[in-house]
Amino acid sequence: MATRKFVKPTTPPNSEINVTPLVDVVLVLLIIFMVVTPLLEKDIEVRIPETEEVPAEQQPQDDTQLIVKLDPDGTYSINTEPVAPADYVNKLKRMLSAKKKEDRIVFFVADDKANYGKLVAAFDGAKQAGAFVLGMATEDIPVAPAAPVDPGAAPVDPGTAPAPTP
Known part of the structure; x- marks a missing residue:
C-alpha cells in the first residue's frame, strides 16, 4: 500500500x-x-420677464389684450365677459381673427382652486382658435376702469355699437 503524504503550506490561508x-x-x-x-440634460426654453414694480393705477390698460379667466367653478370669461365652454373657442377665434399673427397673444388667469384639466382645455382651445403666444399670469389682472359717462350724451345700444378696432 502506498502512503499518502500531505504538504503543509508555509503561510496560513488569506481570508481578507x-x-x-x-x-x-x-x-x-x-x-x-x-x-x-451630459447627454441626459435637456433644455427647456423659458422666457422670464424682467421685473419692474409699477403701481396698479399707473399700469396702462390695453383694450386689445385678451385675458381668459378660469373661475373655481370652471366657468370661462374673456375680458371679464362670461363665456359658455361650448362657445369659448368660436368667440376667441372671432376675437383673434382681427389681429395680425404676431399680436395674437392670450393671457390666462386661473384661480388656485380651478380644475387643472379645464385650464389645459382652455390652453388647447386658445391654440385651436389661432393664438400665437399663450401667457400665464400669476396674479389677477385688474379690470380697466369704466369710461366716464357724459350725462348729456344719448344712451348707446350695445347691439348697435361699433366693434373696437385693434
Missing part, C-alpha cells in the same frame, strides 16, 4: 477581501456616468 476588482468596477462605472450625464 480583495478590493482591487471592486475599485476597478467602481472606476469604470464612474467613467460611464461622467460620459453619459
Whole structure:
C-alpha cells in the first residue's frame, strides 16, 4: 500500500477581501456616468420677464389684450365677459381673427382652486382658435376702469355699437 503524504503550506490561508476588482468596477462605472450625464440634460426654453414694480393705477390698460379667466367653478370669461365652454373657442377665434399673427397673444388667469384639466382645455382651445403666444399670469389682472359717462350724451345700444378696432 502506498502512503499518502500531505504538504503543509508555509503561510496560513488569506481570508481578507480583495478590493482591487471592486475599485476597478467602481472606476469604470464612474467613467460611464461622467460620459453619459451630459447627454441626459435637456433644455427647456423659458422666457422670464424682467421685473419692474409699477403701481396698479399707473399700469396702462390695453383694450386689445385678451385675458381668459378660469373661475373655481370652471366657468370661462374673456375680458371679464362670461363665456359658455361650448362657445369659448368660436368667440376667441372671432376675437383673434382681427389681429395680425404676431399680436395674437392670450393671457390666462386661473384661480388656485380651478380644475387643472379645464385650464389645459382652455390652453388647447386658445391654440385651436389661432393664438400665437399663450401667457400665464400669476396674479389677477385688474379690470380697466369704466369710461366716464357724459350725462348729456344719448344712451348707446350695445347691439348697435361699433366693434373696437385693434
